[in-house]
Each structure stands twice: as C-alpha cells, then as structure tokens.
Amino acid sequence: MLYRVAILLASTGLAAPALAQSAPPQPRQSNAVHGETDEEIVITAPYVRDLDILAGKSVVAGDELVQDIRPQIGETLTRQPGVSATSFGPGASRPVLRGFQGERIRVLTDGLGSLDVSNTSADHAVTIDPLTAERIEILRGPAVLLFGSQAIGGAVNVIDRRIPRGVPEKGFHIDAIGTYGSAAEERSAGAALDVALTPNIVIHGDGSYRKSGDLRVGGYLLSPALRDEQRTIAAEEASEGHLDHAAEAIELAEGRGRLPNSATETYTLGGGIALINEGGSLGFSAGYYDSKYGVAERPGMGSHHEEEAGHEHGDVTIGMQQFRADLRAQVNVGGAFLDQIRLRAGYADYEHTEFEGAEVGTVFNSQAFEGRLELVQADRGGWRGVVGLQGFTRDFDAVGAEAFVPPNVTDQYGLFTLQEIELGRIGLEASGRYEHSAVRSDQVRLGIEADSPVGSVARNFDILSGALGLSYALASDVKIGITGSRAVRAPSGEELFSNGPHIATQAYEVGNPNFSTEKSWGLELYARGKAGPIRFQLSGYATWFDDYIYENETALERDELPVFQYYQTNARYYGLEGELSATLLRTEGGIVVEGRLVGDYVNAELEDGSAVPRIPPLRVLGGLSAKAGPFGTSVEVEHVTRQDRVAAFETPTEDFTLVNASLSWHPFGNHQETVLILSANNLFDVDARRHASFTKDFVPLAGRDIRVAARISF
Secondary structure, eight states, X not given: OHHHHHXXXXXXXXXXXXXXXXOOOOOOBOOOTTSSOOOBOOTTOTTSSSOTTOOEEEEEEHHXXXXXXXXXXXXXXXXXXXXXXXXXXTTBOXXXXXXXXXXXXEEEETTEEOOSSTTTOTTSOXXXXXXXXXXXXXXXXXXXXXXXXXXXXXXXXXXXXXXXXXXXXXXXXXXXXXXXXXXXXXXXXXXXXXXXXXXXXXEEEEEEEEEEOOOEEEEESSOHHHHHHHHXXXXXXXXXTOXXXXXXXXXXXXXXXXXXXXXXXXXXXXXXXXXXXXXXXXXXXXXXXEEEEEEOOOTTTSOHXXXXXXXXXXXXXXXXXXXXXXXXXXXXXXXXXXXXXXXXXXXXXXXXXXXXXXXXXXXXXEEEEEEEEEEEEOOXXXXXXEEEEEEEEEEEEEESTTOOSOOEEEEEEEEEEEEEXXXXXXXXXXXXXXXXXXXXXXXXXXXXXXXXXXXXXXXXXXXXXXXXXXXXXXXXXXXEEEEEEEEEEOOOHHHHHOEEEETTXXXXXXXXXXXXXXXXXXXXXXXXXXXXXXXXXXXXEEEEEEXXXXXXXXXXXXXXXXXXXXXXXEEEEEEEEEEEEEEEEEOTTXXXXXXXXXXXXXXXXXXXXXXXXXXXXXXXXXEXXXXXXXXXXXXXXXXXXXXXXXXXXXXXXXXXXXXXXXEEEOTTOTTSOOEEEEEEESTTOOOOOOTTOTTTTTOOOBOSEEEEEEEEEO
C-alpha cells in the first residue's frame, strides 16, 4: 500500500514546493431554485463560473439542511429532484441519482471520495455524518466524470470546514446543531469551532453523536407480497400439524410497530489547521468515524447454516470505524495563462465488522488513498478551464467464513480537462478524461459451486470518456442547452470477484471476473433560470449502455441463501426531472409566500425489454411556504406512484403519499443562521417503501416522525 501511495503522491504533484503558499476562498454562487441565496455553488470546481455542462445541480444548505438532516446522507437528500435512496435501513442509506446507485454514484467530501466501502454493497454505511456538513451539493450529468469514471450517474459532495477556508471575522466561529426524531427516538448533537491563532492561521475542531432506537413504521413491517408468502407458509405448517411454526408465520405477516434490530449509534471527531493568506492556502485535517447499527432480517432467512452447526442464531449488526487524514492546498499564481494550482489528497484506514449475535462473521478492511491536482487556467477573453491529474488506490481485504469478496487491490490513474468558451449568448463546453484502472485478486473462485480459490486474476482497463455541450442564453437569466457524452467505466472488484455468502444482505453474491468495460452514450437537454418571480430548472436525458453491469436475484440457492448474480448486457435509461419555485405573494409588511414543485421520472430497461432492477417510479412533490419576519411555516405533499415495471424475482412497490409540515423561528433575525425548527413528517402515518432499496419488502420508511432541530451559529 505504501509504495502505491508514494507513486500516487508523485503523480499528483504532492511534493510541489509552490504549494506552501495559500489562498482565501473564492466566493461562490448557487442556482438552486428553491434556496434563499443568490450565490452560485459549484462542486469544488470554481474555475468555471457557470459550468453549463453540469446541466443538473442542486444545493442543500442553511435551514433546508437543518430540517432534512437524517443519520445517513441518502435519506438527507430525498427531497431533491432526481434523488432517491438505497434505504437499506436507518444505519445505511446511500443516494440514488436518476436511478443509478452503487458504483455509478460518487459520494465525495470536499471533492474527494469518501474512501469507505459504501459503494460495494447497500448494507455499508457512508462514513460522512450530515451533522458536520456545511452544505451538500448534488451534481448530475456528464461533467461529473471529472471526478472519476464511477461518477457516471452523478456525484454528491459534502462540504465541511474541517480544513478551514477563511479566517473568522471575530477571531472565532461556533456552529452547533441538535435534533430529536420521535419515530426512532433519535437524539443527535454536533458542534464545530474555528479559532484564528494568528491573522493567517486557523484551527478547527468538530464532533458529533447520534443514537436512535428501533424505527417505528407506518404500517405493516412486511410488504403485501411477503405477507402473502407468510400466510401460505402458515397454512402449510398448520396442515402438517406444526402449529408453533404456523403461529410464528402469522405473527410475521401481521407484524406492525417497530422494526426489530434497526437501532443505530454513531460518533465522529475531527480537527484541522490551515494557513491562509493572499498567496493561497495550505491545510491539513484528521477525523475519526465510528458507527454501530442493526440489520433487519429478511423473514424466513436467518443463518440456517449456523443453526445446523449448533449455534444460536443472533441479530446481524455492523460496527465500522474509519480514520481519515486530508490535505488541501491552493496557490494563486495570477499568471497570464495559469491562474491557480489546487491540490487535494486524502488517506483512510477503514474497518467494518459484521456480527451475528456476539460472533464475528466477516471483517472488511480497506486502506485507500486519493489525490487530485488541478491547474486552473486564467480567463482569456471568455475562454477558461482546468487540466488535472487524479490518482486512487485501495487495498481491500475481507476475512471470515462468510467473506463474499476475496482480498483485492484497485489502482486508478486519471487525466482530465474541462474547457469553456463564451461567444456572446453562446457557450461551448468540452470535457475529457483518460483513466487507467487495474484490479487484481489472488484468491478468486469461479462459479457458485467452487469451494476454494482457483488462483490469481488481474484485469487492466484503459478508458476514455468525454462530453460536449452547447448552451444559449435566451435572456440574461434564462439558459437552454444540450450536452452529449461518451462515458466508460471499469468494473469494480466486487463486480468481478464476488463469490460467497454475505450475512448482512442475506444473499449469496456472485460476480464475473471476465466482465468487460461498461460503455455508454448520453444525451441531455436542459433549461434553467428565472423569469420575474419564477425560478426553474428542467432536464430531459437518455443514456444508452453497452455491456451494462447489474445485479439481480436468480432462482438459485446456495447455503440456503438466494443467489444474487452480476450480469452484463446492453441497456438504456431515459428520464425527466425538474424543479419550479415561485414567489406567490410579497406584502409591504414583509410576508412572503412561495410555492415549490419537484418531479422526476426514470425508465430503464435491458436489451431484452425487461426492466432494470430497483428503478424508482414517478415522483411528484409540491409545497407551500410562508415567512413573516423571523417566523416561517411550510407544508408539502409528496406522491410516489406504484412501481410495477419490475425485473425477474423483483416485487412491485405500492404507491404512497407523504404529507409533511414545519415551523421555523430565527430568534436573532433572518440574517443569522441560528434557527429552531419543529417539523412533522409522514403526518398520516402511511406505509411507505423505496423501490430502489434491496430491503424494501421488509424495511419500510419511518412512520409519523415529529422532529425538533436547532442550530446555533455565532
């Protein structure tokens, strides 16, 4: 691991002596149509003012972030256009963008990957606590390939202040946030402190803690399909005279209330220091993440092989820890061609243990490093851009009788560029990325009948991706555009080498070491801007895949677990997403009433015409909000339609409607970030399930949840 990190350090220019200088942060602006700010916030890439090629972007910050904070980043973002979540359970939920999840979505912290293993399996949590976030940026579209081929479906970037970006005006700055949620008796608190030691040196410290009990749901614990299955089992057991087993099945079918084994406990600690002056900035940080959470059991599964061996079956829980160290540097060159040099690097040591009762099932270890060097061009008559290098290495190891993935090593090196030219009302954009990816393992098993490794497999991939965009300004605040892209993704170690039982997902997972690269052509049309009191963004997109990789259940069983296999075939996606907000009333007395409408739809099918698994259905969300001085209120209705276009062995998901309401108070005025929010979510306590979830048939969403959130900032 150390020698690969050294190579990556050299390749990303980490030793460049000029990086001992530093820079104050550049102002950013946001075009999130529902926000209260006129700033434009762009994902760690302020080298282009508009980034039209990023046709879909949303920003969650301020009061909206405080109100929407949940234990996992996926659940925090589900009110945004085009966003769903994996919703594996309260302890693990990753974002789903435009129907894409896992290896096609990058979750970043300040522009670098989270360096965990959340992309490898839905039961693995993201090691980023939303409590420590300053804002969260969501990007969709082809330009996110600048952040790696795994961002083919989009990227989520969590921005914190662990490495300070500026000097506090008063010499110090404190942020504290606390929340309570009734559905899981969730209690959480987080705080961050920035202190200026000198006019140019700032230190930072932060920490957070969250604890929740078993989640209370709004209806039955099991979906209609699983309830019918349990009733059938009960009838069969009763006919054979097994009345105890029949009663157990009926109890499962009629189960309501709290979701067993869904409690969570998480804490984080972090600190950083930065030198900031007119020449640039140089900062370092270190952080620790620790989380324990339960995994709800699929009815009738259990660990039969353990029971047969004479062991008592226990609940499956997961304990994970990550230590992470980061560096960020910026040099303001101010030259005629080169304006800035930016560097980001991060290293993480990660451990993830899956317990079955008190016994250790599998231990996952990962040491990962990522580095990124950007050379930002000066604006030369409307032409601006960036050229950069990116490197990533991960040494992954799984130890235990139920280690479904053998030890494997991934190395990636990339070269990327983004260029933009403005010609009056017309904007031209081009992005490109070359990436070399090497994945290898010395303990590969071939086929689900193999009981022992057959030897080493090493795969090398050279991939080239690119995008072109054209935009036109209809007016000063209204822009339309079109982008086309060619994207290529190398298969991951999990997609290549998986072959074994996974107790947390309660499945036997099988990959294929012969997979080729996944290739796609994409086209997107968009319009965004504002006209009077109306603000909008609308996107329509289509993607055509060759050799698309996906995982789905089969009719097979091994070790009394259903076999989930990775396949490769052609596929196509198309969809729409949009957001519209408008100021409906503004009085001289300061009363402001606004409306918001969000909608998204994805249709995805494989080459044979069958559905791609776990694609979210049509969703529409509408709401009204009002403000009067320091007080605010809102109500919204979200309707998710039934998803009955399903893959083989996948069950339909019923439609549901959620009604939410909130009250807010800024005790020191709207110009201050201090706020108290009382909200009620799923007011009518309905049964709701996300179709994108592997566990949706036995892990519903929260029932009625009364939440209190407070943020103090000074």
